[in-house]
Amino acid sequence: MYKKVASAIVVFLFLFSSYTSAYQWSGGGIAFRLSVSGGKSDAFILLSTYPLDYVQCLDVNWSEDLASQCSVTPSFYQTYVFYFNHSGIFLVGRYLDPVWFFYSNRSWIMVRTKDYKHRILYRVVPSKGCYVPLNRTIIGQGKFEEIIRRSTVKIGGRAENGTVIFKNWSIPARQFRPYLWLNKELHHLTAVPLEGGLLIYPPTNYWVLLRKNGSFTLFSHPSSEIYINGTLPYLKPVTVFLYDGKTLRAFPFYHVIYEADLKRQTLRYVEGFCVRGNINLTPCPAVPANSTTITTPISSAGTNISSGETNITAGPQNRHRENWPWILIVLVIIGWLLFKRSGGKTNPSGLSAFP
Numbered sequence: 001m002y003k004k005v006a007s008a009i010v011v012f013l014f015l016f017s018s019y020t021s022a023y024q025w026s027g028g029g030i031a032f033r034l035s036v037s038g039g040k041s042d043a044f045i046l047l048s049t050y051p052l053d054y055v056q057c058l059d060v061n062w063s064e065d066l067a068s069q070c071s072v073t074p075s076f077y078q079t080y081v082f083y084f085n086h087s088g089i090f091l092v093g094r095y096l097d098p099v100w101f102f103y104s105n106r107s108w109i110m111v112r113t114k115d116y117k118h119r120i121l122y123r124v125v126p127s128k129g130c131y132v133p134l135n136r137t138i139i140g141q142g143k144f145e146e147i148i149r150r151s152t153v154k155i156g157g158r159a160e161n162g163t164v165i166f167k168n169w170s171i172p173a174r175q176f177r178p179y180l181w182l183n184k185e186l187h188h189l190t191a192v193p194l195e196g197g198l199l200i201y202p203p204t205n206y207w208v209l210l211r212k213n214g215s216f217t218l219f220s221h222p223s224s225e226i227y228i229n230g231t232l233p234y235l236k237p238v239t240v241f242l243y244d245g246k247t248l249r250a251f252p253f254y255h256v257i258y259e260a261d262l263k264r265q266t267l268r269y270v271e272g273f274c275v276r277g278n279i280n281l282t283p284c285p286a287v288p289a290n291s292t293t294i295t296t297p298i299s300s301a302g303t304n305i306s307s308g309e310t311n312i313t314a315g316p317q318n319r320h321r322e323n324w325p326w327i328l329i330v331l332v333i334i335g336w337l338l339f340k341r342s343g344g345k346t347n348p349s350g351l352s353a354f355p
Helices: 002-016 141-151 183-188 321-341 348-353
Strands: 025-027 029-038 043-055 071-074 079-085 088-095 099-104 107-113 118-125 130-139 158-160 163-166 169-172 190-194 197-201 205-210 216-220 229-232 238-243 248-261 266-273
Touching: 025 029, 025 043, 029 099, 029 190, 029 197, 029 238, 029 266, 043 099, 043 205, 043 248, 079 099, 079 248, 088 248, 107 130, 158 183
Parallel strands: none
Antiparallel strands: 025 266, 029 043, 029 205, 043 071, 043 079, 079 088, 099 107, 107 118, 118 130, 158 163, 163 169, 190 197, 197 238, 205 216, 216 229, 238 248, 248 266
8 A cells, every 4th residue: 555655656756747857866865055145136056965875884783774883975065956936946956066155346257166265156137047256266265155155045033832933934834844944953943034024944964864763863964054953753844934924925946756765774865846946047148239138938848857067957848838748747757767666655644744
């Protein structure tokens, strides 16, 4: 019965998620790090995820949790970049090298790392889906951190008497709880102001390890300034919130479809994205003096991410809607066959995190 339910849910996720990653990871757990940079009415969301491997395990006792017997180390680093506006969240790309976004002088600036010392700047135009190289390089970690700190406006929240307060805004705590991994996160929510409202996000900088009973141990990353520990029954989607002064809207945008090996406490999983579409971020074309503004619209088509690449190939926005049912059916069949071949499952209880 469980396998039938799990199979149905996997098909459901393939049908209603804009994209499910073709990558399959394996490890003793997963690390998550979420950061948000706000602009005037939009934001860039960066989510770093990477598998965690157990190392230095001597004389393993399989009846006990491995977290108490082994050290944990990340196997590699990757960052997914998302663009947010009032219409929803869009997937920008997968980056294997460090990348940052900040808002300055009414423009979005992207920072790419050339080496450990030099960082190159680009001006990003989200509405056109392109970027322009700037003749500027940031040298030194201290100067870079100062620029990021000056350009970022953040508001810390506090939980009191069943509400979460951000300056003059008060939001019932019960509206956050279904989406948070632990109730302790209510005391550490952070917001960036967005044109009359707030974009709110939880303090997600965690290592999450599988336990013998199928639950997960969550604890703050050693570099985090916020210390939160606890136990998760399953992995909820990563979620941000938009508050317009009256209504709180939840945006779950990233989830993990996983299969657990309880004896060895390892996970095999693929990554899914609940997004409106994607932005094909490419170099901006040169604009002739006698031409009008060139626009590259945000696409609502599916995405295709290649390993090691930062650009995403998107289909044209004016694709005929009547072709979508056949495209979805083909994608579902291909995705399901690949995932079934690898033995993938999903946790049925995890769906309770969706609105």
